[in-house]
Amino acid sequence: MEFSELVQQRRSVKSYEPEKTISDAELKALFDDVVLSPSAFNLQHWTFIAVKDAAMKKKFREAAWGQPQVEECSVAILVCGKLDAFKDALKIYKETPEAVQQKMVPMIHEFYEGKKQLQRDEAIRGASLAAMSLMYGAANRGWATGPMIGFDPEKVSTLLKLTPNMIPVMIVVLGHQKDAPRPRSYRHPVENVVRLNTLDGPGLKGA
Numbered sequence: 001m002e003f004s005e006l007v008q009q010r011r012s013v014k015s016y017e018p019e020k021t022i023s024d025a026e027l028k029a030l031f032d033d034v035v036l037s038p039s040a041f042n043l044q045h046w047t048f049i050a051v052k053d054a055a056m057k058k059k060f061r062e063a064a065w066g067q068p069q070v071e072e073c074s075v076a077i078l079v080c081g082k083l084d085a086f087k088d089a090l091k092i093y094k095e096t097p098e099a100v101q102q103k104m105v106p107m108i109h110e111f112y113e114g115k116k117q118l119q120r121d122e123a124i125r126g127a128s129l130a131a132m133s134l135m136y137g138a139a140n141r142g143w144a145t146g147p148m149i150g151f152d153p154e155k156v157s158t159l160l161k162l163t164p165n166m167i168p169v170m171i172v173v174l175g176h177q178k179d180a181p182r183p184r185s186y187r188h189p190v191e192n193v194v195r196l197n198t199l200d201g202p203g204l205k206g207a
């Protein structure tokens with residue numbers, strides 16, 4: 001499918017065929033694409049928890065305001081952001097020439113160390129980009145998805161055993177859509193959301 005067609009067709013899907021399952025092999029193929037997402041300094045501030053087990057999905061649903069799609073989907077994925085991803089710099093840069101490594105690793109540490117707000121911003125940025133890759137990657141493989149922020153972060157963190165260096169950024173439910181696709185919801189016109197040169201510049205008209 002053409003990428004633009006895929007973008008046009010994608011919807012946040014809320015109802016799924018509960019009997020439809022996804023294999024670990026299918027999930028692995030999908031995540032092989034997802035991990036190619038970009039991230040600042042290539043730090044890959046993401047970790048995914050793929051919940052397929054029926055009993056776990058039921059509990060996950062309870063922690064997500066009871067939203068049925070968390071239980072009915074084939075897999076409910078918690079996209080987590082890693083607050084201390086900068087600590088992986090040495091591992092990530094180990095294959096690079098020594099001069100690059102010696103420059104980048106201390107620079108990355110200095111950039112993030114002790115800066116809680118920046119660490120959180122980056123965890124959310126990185127995980128969100130990966131979540132978008134996950135949704136388009138899944139659409140490319142014939143799966144419907146839905147991003148979700150409607151959950152209790154503390155309950156979800158406890159249930160899925162997150163460590164203190166991880167924050168729950170978003171749930172992405174994935175499965176086979178049950179109902180007919182919804183019509184496209186309202187979007188602000190491009191002209192209103194793309195300004196030329198400065199925020200008070202003219203809106204992009206194209207022609």
Ligand SMILES: Cc1cc2nc3c(=O)[nH]c(=O)nc-3n(C[C@H](O)[C@H](O)[C@H](O)COP(=O)(O)O)c2cc1C
Nearest residue numbers: 010011012013014067146147148149150151170185
């Ligand atoms: C970060 C984020 C959180 C969302 N949380 C929920 C949610 O908890 N429950 C839900 O039903 N939809 C949720 N949505 C879906 C949005 O309502 C949906 O993306 C938006 O209405 C646009 O519709 P579309 O994605 O089908 O074009 C969320 C979307 C995003 C990006």
